[in-house]
Amino acid sequence: MITVTLKDGSQRSYQRGTTVAGVAKDISAGLARAALAGKVNGKLVDLSCPINEDVNLEILTFNDEEGREVYRHSTAHVLAQAVQRLFPGTKLAIGPAIKDGFYYDFDSEHKFTPEDLEKIEAEMNKIIKEDLPFTRFELSREEAIKKFKEQGEKYKVELIKDLPEDAVISCYSQGDWVDLCAGPHVPSTGRLKSVKLTGLAGAYWRGDEKNKMLQRIYGTSFPKKSMLDEYLQRLEEAKRRDHRKLGKELDLFSIQEEGPGFPFFHPKGMIIRNELENFWRVEHKKHGYQEVRTPIILNRALWEQSGHWEHYQENMYFTRIDDADYAIKPMNCPGSMLVYKTKIHSYRELPIRMGELGLVHRHELSGALHGLMRVRCFTQDDAHIFMLPSQVKQEIMGVIDLFDYFYGVFNLPYHVELSTKPEKAMGSDEIWELATNALKEALEERGIEYKINEGDGAFYGPKIDFHLEDSIGRTWQCGTIQLDFLMPEKFDLTYVGEDGQKHRPVMIHRVVFGSIERFIAILTEHYAGAFPTWLAPVQVRVIPITDRHIEYARQLAERLENKNIRVEVDARNEKMNYKIREAQNQKIPYMLVVGDKEIEQNSVAVRQRGKGDIGAMPVDQFEEKIMAEIISKA
RNA sequence: GCCAGAGUAGCUCAGUGGUAGAGCAACGCACUCGUAAUGCGUAGGCCGUGGGUUCAAAUCCCAUCUCUGGCUCCA
Numbered sequence: 177m178i179t180v181t182l183k184d185g186s187q188r189s190y191q192r193g194t195t196v197a198g199v200a201k202d203i204s205a206g207l208a209r210a211a212l213a214g215k216v217n218g219k220l221v222d223l224s225c226p227i228n229e230d231v232n233l234e235i236l237t238f239n240d241e242e243g244r245e246v247y248r249h250s251t252a253h254v255l256a257q258a259v260q261r262l263f264p265g266t267k268l269a270i271g272p273a274i275k276d277g278f279y280y281d282f283d284s285e286h287k288f289t290p291e292d293l294e295k296i297e298a299e300m301n302k303i304i305k306e307d308l309p310f311t312r313f314e315l316s317r318e319e320a321i322k323k324f325k326e327q328g329e330k331y332k333v334e335l336i337k338d339l340p341e342d343a344v345i346s347c348y349s350q351g352d353w354v355d356l357c358a359g360p361h362v363p364s365t366g367r368l369k370s371v372k373l374t375g376l377a378g379a380y381w382r383g384d385e386k387n388k389m390l391q392r393i394y395g396t397s398f399p400k401k402s403m404l405d406e407y408l409q410r411l412e413e414a415k416r417r418d419h420r421k422l423g424k425e426l427d428l429f430s431i432q433e434e435g436p437g438f439p440f441f442h443p444k445g446m447i448i449r450n451e452l453e454n455f456w457r458v459e460h461k462k463h464g465y466q467e468v469r470t471p472i473i474l475n476r477a478l479w480e481q482s483g484h485w486e487h488y489q490e491n492m493y494f495t496r497i498d499d500a501d502y503a504i505k506p507m508n509c510p511g512s513m514l515v516y517k518t519k520i521h522s523y524r525e526l527p528i529r530m531g532e533l534g535l536v537h538r539h540e541l542s543g544a545l546h547g548l549m550r551v552r553c554f555t556q557d558d559a560h561i562f563m564l565p566s567q568v569k570q571e572i573m574g575v576i577d578l579f580d581y582f583y584g585v586f587n588l589p590y591h592v593e594l595s596t597k598p599e600k601a602m603g604s605d606e607i608w609e610l611a612t613n614a615l616k617e618a619l620e621e622r623g624i625e626y627k628i629n630e631g632d633g634a635f636y637g638p639k640i641d642f643h644l645e646d647s648i649g650r651t652w653q654c655g656t657i658q659l660d661f662l663m664p665e666k667f668d669l670t671y672v673g674e675d676g677q678k679h680r681p682v683m684i685h686r687v688v689f690g691s692i693e694r695f696i697a698i699l700t701e702h703y704a705g706a707f708p709t710w711l712a713p714v715q716v717r718v719i720p721i722t723d724r725h726i727e728y729a730r731q732l733a734e735r736l737e738n739k740n741i742r743v744e745v746d747a748r749n750e751k752m753n754y755k756i757r758e759a760q761n762q763k764i765p766y767m768l769v770v771g772d773k774e775i776e777q778n779s780v781a782v783r784q785r786g787k788g789d790i791g792a793m794p795v796d797q798f799e800e801k802i803m804a805e806i807i808s809k810a
Numbered sequence: 811g812c813c814a815g816a817g818u819a820g821c822u823c824a825g826u827g828g829u830a831g832a833g834c835a836a837c838g839c840a841c842u843c844g845u846a847a848u849g850c851g852u853a854g855g856c857c858g859u860g861g862g863u864u865c866a867a868a869u870c871c872c873a874u875c876u877c878u879g880g881c882u883c884c885a
Contacts, residue, residue, distance in 0.1 A: 279880095290815075377880030378813025385882050389813055392880070420878095424821080433858075433876050491884085536885085541811050542876090544883060556885065632884095641885090653885060690885040722842040749842085757846035771844060781844080789845050 179230045190227065197223035197363070200235045210237040210399075212367070213246040213360045220246070222312060222360040238399050248273035250310065250362045251300075251371055251397040252280045257353040258299035259284075259393070262292075268355065269331045269381060269390050275649065276407070277396030281379055283331065288391050293373040296393070300371050307366030308350040312359055320345045324356065331381065332356045370404035371397045417647035419700035420547040426705055426713070426762065428696070429548065437545045437552030439693060444713035447742065448696055451711050452689065453533060455585075455809075456557050463578055465529040465559055470511025472535060476501035481666055482510040483602050487635040491538045508534035509660075509685055512560040513667040521671040526681060527563035527571055533692070534558050547697055549652055554691035561684040562669065568682055572618035572640075572657060575686050579642055579655045582688045585809055588702060591651070592624055593641045595632035602636055603662045611659040612638040634685075636662045642690075647701035654690035654698065659683075706763040706785060710806045716743040717759045718780075721752050721771035728775045732768065732795065739799060741806075756783065766802060 177189045180199055190199065196214035200207045200223070214221045215234035220242060227233070236243035252271035255278070259266050263286050271280030282288075315323065317336065324332040335356060336345060348357045350365055362368065375394035381387040398404040415421065423429050428445035431438070441449060457467065473495060479485040484492065484506065493504040505511065512530050521528065537553045544550055563571050583590050594615055597608040615638055619626050626640070633639050642655030660683045663669075670678040689695035699707070709715050716736055720729040729745045736743045746755045752769065759767045767783040774780055774792065781792045793801075 287814080375879060376814055379881045380812080383881070385812070389881075391813075394880080431877090436876065538884080541883065543811065543813090543881080545877090550884070554885065656885070687885065694885060719845090721844060724842080751841095751843055751848060752845065753843085754847050755845095760846055767845085769845065773844085783845060 178227060180227060181230075181232045183234050192228055193226045195223065196221060196225050196227065196233065196235065199227070199233060203235070207235060207237070210239075211235050212237055212243045212362050215242065220360050222310070223363050224312075225360075245273040246360055247362060247368070247399070248278040248397055250365070251368050251395065252278040253310070253348065253350060253355055253357070253361065254300050254303050254365055254368060254371070255280050255296065255373070255393060255395060256282075256355060257303055257350060258296050260353065261303075262295060262299055265328075267331060268329055270335070271355075277374065277394060279379075279392050279394045281381070281390040281392045283381075283388065283390050288376055288393065290376065293376065293393065297371060297373050300373075303350070304365050304368050304371070306351065307364050309364040310361035311349045312346055312361075313349070314344055314346050317345055320347070320356065323347075323354075329356075367399075368397055369399050370401045371395065372404055372408070411648065414648040417701045417704045418547075419549070419646075419697040422700050422705040423547070423697075428700070428713070431547070431551075436542065437540060437550075439548055439551055439553075445696070447713040448699075448707065448711050449692055452692060452695065453557075456533070456689070459578070459582070460529075460531050460559070463529070463574070464527075465531040467531045467533075468512065468515050469532060470508060470515065470534065471505075472537075473497070473502050473504055474511065476503060478510050478514070479503045482513070482663065483635065483666060484510070487600055487602065491540070493537050493539060504537045505534070506536050506538045507685075508532050508536060508556060508558045509560060509663060509683075510667075512558075513663060513669065516560075516562055516669055517667065521562070521681075523564060523671050523673045523679070526671060527561050527567050529559055529561045531557075531559040548693040549646065549697045551691075551693055554693045556687050556691055557689045558685070558687050561686070562664075562671075562681045563684070564671075564679075565682050568614050568659070568684075569618050569621070571684060572615065572659070573622055575657050575684065576618060576622050576624065576640075579657075579688050583642070583644070583655075586699060586702065588644050588698070590642050590644050590654075592619065592626040593629045593632075593643060594619065594626050595629040595634075595639045595641060597638065598631045598633050598635060600635055601633070602666075607661050608633075608638060611661055615640050615657070615659055634658050634660075636660050637685075644698045644702075646698060647704075652690075652694060652698065654695060655688050656686065656690065658685040660685060704763075706765075708810060709765045709802065710809045712763075712765050713742065714744050714762065714764050715741050715802065715806070716766045716768060717755075717762075717764045718743060718745045718768045718770060719752060719755045719759065720745070720747060721769065723749070725770050725772070725775065729768075729770050732770065732780065735795065736799065739803065741799075741802060760785070766798075768798070 178192050179187050179189055181187050197211065200211040211223055213236045214223060214225060215236060216231050236246065238244055238247055249272065256268055256271055259282055263284055266282050266284040269281035269283060320336050321333055339345060346357065346359060347354050348359055348361055373393055373395040377392045378389045379392040380389055426444060427442050429442055430440045488506055492506050495502050512532060533555055535553060535555050540550055540552050561571050596612055619640065637658045637660040639656050639658040641653045643651040644654045645651050664681050664683050669681050671681050673679045718729040718733050720726045726747045733743045733745045756767060763785060765785045768780040769783060770780060779792045779794050780798050782790050782798055784790050
């Protein structure tokens with residue numbers, strides 16, 4: 177007999193060789209029905225996997241992330257089988273589960289069309305109905321290479337060749353169809369219920385643009401139709417939050433053919449922008465930052481000195497002035513360096529925290545542009561901190577705390593990534609290691625979980641990136657903290673130490689919002705356009721019921737304007753209901769309905785966004801209420 | 811940049827070779843209204859741009875620009 181320890185700590189005894197499915201069945205019939213795969217001592221296995229010793233066992237269902245992955249991955253196999261049935265000769269690349277679904281990459285003569293997706297989906301449903309068991313078998317490396325070579329599956333052969341020496345090479349078959357796969361899988365295709373193919377896209381083999389472009393089919397699957405419907409509905413909902421749609425509806429900004437990737441900010445968008453910048457200035461002043469502004473166009477020599485000419489040229493725009501080469505700045509740091517160098521600094525001055533809301537231009541690939549999220553010119557809420565080597569950790573932690581405070585004000589959830597030395601980097605491995613470790617230590621001291629992104633650092637230093645989510649769960653890098661030992665070297669920055677000698681300062685580059693443009697996009701989607709009152713372009717709309725109430729409405733508006741409240745009067749000859757509907761669609765936080773009663777009592781009937789009619793109150797009281805809300809940034 | 815789709819009125823969209831359409835918005839008139847759309851009327855389009863095929867092109871073909879979803883890249 178063997179002992180199986182379950183996730184909750186309970187233990188059960190079984191005959192040696194009992195399968196994972198057997199254990200599930202023993203626990204309950206419900207679990208047996210829901211079980212998709214198992215996890216034995218932390219290793220994912222099929223339900224059919226026999227247990228031959230004492231183990232820790234987890235039974236995975238669709239409620240577990242790994243269970244969902246197994247389910248989606250199995251669906252990907254069904255997709256591949258369907259595609260090869262319908263389009264013989266199609267070669268298989270890879271087909272993993274991803275967040276909310278799966279994809280499979282194909283190399284086919286046939287160009288898949290959206291209409292094909294329907295046919296493929298129908299074929300998948302057929303395969304599901306056939307209820308083919310997923311069967312695992314192992315092969316030697318030679319056998320596997322031979323097998324896939326014979327089938328003309330050159331990508332699979334390449335994958336096998338790249339597997340480590342000691343790797344177990346396994347395949348899974350469903351009916352007469354076989355795919356190279358580590359598994360595990362659900363027991364049979366019949367376990368898959370609601371399948372939907374969601375998209376079609378090009379994707380380079382192994383993600384390298386030098387390789388052939390394959391055709392990728394995206395899809396998702398759920399064990400219940402209702403779950404699929406719910407998911408599709410969630411996507412619809414997300415479309416309503418899209419900042420590009422809301423940006424147009426709320427008249428915040430536009431992007432026009434005349435300037436792809438160069439956004440135009442409209443008056444209402446500028447209000448949000450200015451509020452964010454004001455907030456930024458106030459907080460940074462509190463935290464000991466000074467503000468500078470450096471030019472947008474600077475001489476080529478500067479960019480050669482900074483290393484941008486060599487390492488960043490493909491992202492830069494250039495111009496000529498009086499027969500000399502100039503570049504439009506893609507980053508603010510070289511400018512800040514020049515400001516630092518205009519005088520001698522004492523160790524007593526450090527750290528110097530030099531902020532700049534700097535407009536940078538970068539040449540992004542046309543296909544990468546995306547609303548305000550990825551543009552070709554944007555304002556970074558930059559700052560460069562020049563400091564003593566001994567101040568590094570403390571300064572980094574200070575910046576981390578500041579970021580956490582900022583994101584907290586907007587209730588934005590974020591995750592952190594640490595990016596290490598890229599291929600195209602300046603400086604020695606030693607200096608990179610030193611800088612990377614400093615970032616790690618600061619993160620660990622703050623108890624922040626982070627993911628490591630190998631080779632994703634800036635060319636001058638490693639960085640901590642703060643990622644925020646958009647409406648459909650894509651994440652965008654916003655804040656970043658980059659530690660830099662190299663620029664101070666390149667620019668020969670110095671400070672005079674206690675000993676009267678010149679020393680080299682260390683530098684941090686950091687942005688909190690990241691780019692104001694991207695941050696506004698994130699906020700728009702986060703709030704679904706219903707900005708908190710302090711940010712709302714229009715905070716109050718006064719709605720006179722009939723023409724004879726317009727004068728009172730205007731007086732009221734003037735009074736609120738004197739308190740710097742952003743207010744509009746809707747004096748159009750329309751019914752009150754109509755005006756309310758429109759103000760509601762514009763997501764204005766407060767509507768003040770005024771008619772005979774209000775004039776008589778010198779009051780306002782308040783309708784609050786999200787709450788509806790909250791009744792009448794004296795004008796003074798409303799003023800206090802909204803002012804308190806604005807000041808608290810609630 | 812690459813792959814696939816799309817571009818028609820301010821907005822959302824219909825229109826598959828034969829006189830450019832609808833709803834909303836705008837404008838005018840009437841209504842003067844109490845918490846999510848009052849009625850009637852008017853005006854508005856080089857059908858992204860440039861070529862071509864055709865008696866005839868929003869529609870078919872070619873090129874190009876822009877957008878969307880991915881890939882790559884990144885704040």
